[in-house]
Amino acid sequence: MDQNILRACREDPRRTSTDIQVSVTSPNEPVPSRRTIRRRLQVAGLYGQRPVKKPLVSLRNRKARVEWGKQHLSWGPREWANHIWSDESKFNLFGTDGIQWIRRPIGSRYAPQYQCPTVKQGGGFVMVWGCFSDTSMGPLKGIVETMD
Known part of the structure; x- marks a missing residue:
């Protein structure tokens, strides 16, 4: 059961304990409470926290940045000056x-x-x-x- 809880959380870190409860419930096992799910996640080092906000960088811009970096990789102090x-x-x-x-x-x-x-x-x-x-x-x- 614990492995299923961890797998469900790692597949989608935005899942709530209610969503995880629904996804791990099987007819053969007792239904874990939402509190139990949160405790099991905390024991595994997965705590509920606010996500870091970062500017969106599109795939096109990421590729352009990498290309720019590759083009300027050989620059020395004289060029950067x-x-x-x-x-x-x-x-x-x-x-x-x-x-x-x-x-x-x-x-x-x-x-x-x-x-x-x-x-x-x-x-x-x-x-x-x-x-x-x-x-x-x-x-x-x-x-x-x-x-x-």
């Missing part, structure tokens, strides 16, 4: 864009040390752009409008 690298970043002035997790004892939800303060309208943010080359760094510029 003719290029400048740039990027932009967003810095929140207060708080975070993501969900914050906290571990707290039962019954202490409103205790000050377990609270995450917030402000209306998100507290604002600053967008900046910067660049660098092999010899120096460029200026850090604030971005006021939408950047294209």
